[in-house]
Amino acid sequence: MIGRALIHVPASAKHGEVIEIKALISHVMETGYRIGITGQPIPRDIINDFVCTYNGEEVFRAKFYPAVAANPFMSFYTVATESGTIAMSWTDQHGETQVQTAPITVG
């Protein structure tokens, strides 16, 4: 199950400025390689895809494998081109998606 997401996007930026975006989401990222207390392997449960779009255009995408730590954190960059919305979405292996958006003013 995907938990709460926390994103950080600067509220305003100059045109053409390279801005840092940070995203954190609460998720177990169970690897599927651990043995539970009953002796049975704990089934895998991971987020596979992370996508960041800027006014609908994809600017960054990541594919996660079980080697990404629990509560995946991502920090990356993009160029502030225009005012609008930066959206981030996480999709887990069951197809469940969580979207978080932040507005940005470019002047």
Added chain:
Amino acid sequence: MRRMDRNRPSRRKVLQAAGAVAGTGALALLPLRSARATPETMRDAVHAAIGEATVQKGKVKLDLPPLVENGNSVPCTVTVQSPMTATDYVKAIHIFNEKNPQPNVISVKLGPRAGQAKFSTRIRLADTQTVTAIAEMSDGSCWSDDIYVIVTLAACVEEPKP
């Protein structure tokens, strides 16, 4: 003397306990050993990600602490030297390892809109090993950096909390 004798576990109990511990230990290790990545599977994973391209050293900087106390969450940053213009940019960055159960760690796709070819995340490391970052450029060339990391507490193998 008498009280000490009463508290001491019998020889039979000690042997039973030892057997149980050895049994569960073997059970826990078996699937892990068979599912472990090797330098060969890592090579296959690299091949699957970037194809036939030859990988050159340089342009990429992989930042990981050289001594990791907890392999469950290791901060990791990759920086690639690139102007990130419409004609010369980084297409993708992949991170691989050679001793986790799977050779892939993370693959990111980016483009000229990124402005700077750099990202950070947190990864898991199951053992002391070499971690490799490979960057694919828009002209098709591939550049890499690797770092040898010593891990004192490994990820993946610990028992979950009841």
